Amino acid sequence: MNASSGAESRAVAARVLDAVLHRGRSLKPELAAALPTLKDPRDRALVEAICFAVLRRPARYEAALKDWMPRPLGKRDSDLRALLYVGFAQLDLALPAHAALAATVDAARTIGRSHQAGMVNALLRRAQRDGFPTIDAHAHWPAWLRARVRRDWPADELAILEASATAPPLWLRVNRGQGGREAYRARLGEAGIAASVDEALPDALRLDEPIAIAALPGFADGAVSVQDGAAQLVADALSPPSGARVLDACAAPGGKTAHLLERDPSLRLTALDVDAARLDTVRSGLARLRLGAQARLLAADASDLAAWWDGTPFDAVLLDAPCSATGIVRRQPDVLMHRRESDIAVMVALQARLLDALWRTVATGGVLVYATCSILKEENEDQARAFLARTPDARVEALDASYGRDREVGRQRLPGELGYDGFFYSRLRKVLS
Template structure:
């Protein structure tokens, strides 16, 4: 397989993302089932993630280079042009290869005419790079690699931090691990990593977290297959810390993880506490990932595929006994984890935010009815937008007389946000996350 085919395959994967009709969520599976050789898969993945991460700027440059916009049916050629620009700007690919191999990849789509278009655009960019970049960077969304609507939301919500949020979003997140304390201590596992030649350090705020100095394949992690360790961002691990006060005083608490896939928080709760846990998710396919995760970690939970929202709640999975603890890791904009899912910049629309906030409100109302008096509900999102976080909780408390905010006021991480706690993405640390702990009055 010639190098051009890897670029054509990357362009093929990017087409639905550029058209706003897909994401990179199945990228690893797509690569595994493809004819792309294993040694080339990292290159394809880097192209796809890189184009999405830098898309606003690449798109602006492409618009300057093209004499006229490409037709909708030629999104594959647009993808190749963006791939070529990304290689020249951000990869160590020899410039001549970035140009010739990317242009030649157009033939894989039966569009030989496009080889001249791509070749001409990329060669012109090489000649006029400084001037073209200076021109497009006058526009803040282009210079900061974010859609204009998203940039405005960040500026309104975080006037002192919006630029830092963008900069953190534009850097790939560090690889963070979570030790399974049923099997190993963090100190012991750090020593095992040192022995394996993997540099790492304890996370600053998550008790079970370890941050690797450099990412690696999970097969290189000692004890991964045996369940000693999992990959999970530090922010996501704080869920178990916040629920520790209400789960350590009893071994028989009924716990519901209402939006559980892919299962990281489900597993962490079971690693930390002896509880009767039910894991729920609306997507039966994604729920299988929860089962796989629990099997690797030698943990057990009751799994149900069902919609927990009030609009279409199917309560056939529920036996009617209230839960002592409910975790609602609500569907959200994902604006706190863009660095790990850069396709969010293309897949998410401004109109989605109101729809997501409405869904979050329905989930809160529906699940509150299943919470026992005196019980605790932990609301979480990987968003940095107040309408999904502090404002959402403020509105829920206003319409729910028996709900009381119970988020600790002495947390060593994040910042107070209404009745909850907000973490903003940190360039070399945790993702962006929001938590609010609520108690149901007896």
């Protein structure tokens, strides 16, 4: 990594953060657009690490600028503010300070801030020398959302906030169709990559040290995918019989569709999503995994049955419902910036509408798994209880402790438990009413 690439990578990180912090953009698409502009995979990995480090704890950097600058930066200085955060984050990431600070000062010139390079240098050196102000580490959580976490999980609030600010392990899902987990673990070992297993996850390997996805042996050929352990449990919760007619109702980006087909290519699976563009991601993922011909992909609103359903019932339906994403803040830290209190009622109403509509597509004796990556009870156990109360032919089926805490109508995993994301699961059986 030469000096110019070091400055350019910091400038790219600043541009991404400026878009997310100051222009309301989402982190994932901004990174997807920015990373390919960097040729060196080490630069791409660094940009990603810096952006996540900033967005997981932005309040401490904001407090530093407030304390150390005689005049606050204006709206026109948003790119400069983002670059300063880039420099601060490198100190938290324990990168070699001299090179990191020098590259960040050079990046000030790259983004057209040559006249302020001295100020950038002075502020970064002060952070290196004095450390950051002591503040509430989770002050960037919206007050309304933190209050809901406290209400729902009073004994777990601080653990949830801390886990949500911590980098997660890298969970892999080994493609059964291309060999078993132990065979792939051996391939990783040959490449010098250490991996551990979780007995509750038959297809999973856990990597505690970060690694570029492209460096995973066989990734491009479909040998392995990245999927959190909590998400991998969904296939077990659904457990459709061999050859079953299956619906993945909100399928994009396609990880759960792919997992089900990896486990049983004989499934007659329909992958549905309201966003046609996001179905392209499902399609490309299935192609990489050599499963391209195994699923029927449809773009439609799952709740509008007249638009897509042919009237033939499904043996198993997966509703991984749109939600607040409060269980995956550590993977999508910009959720805290974009989510509004009014969103929750909208989400709850949408989830109920999807449940009621999709229940009509389930065959008698079949199952529907309702899942979310939320930790809010109104989206999870309250939603499941309300559905059961108004649906006489629905019965909840017990899931074991590997799915998390027993909530009577399902199981709740909180962020960081066993290294998993926050997730809710409810398995519902249709019976004769």
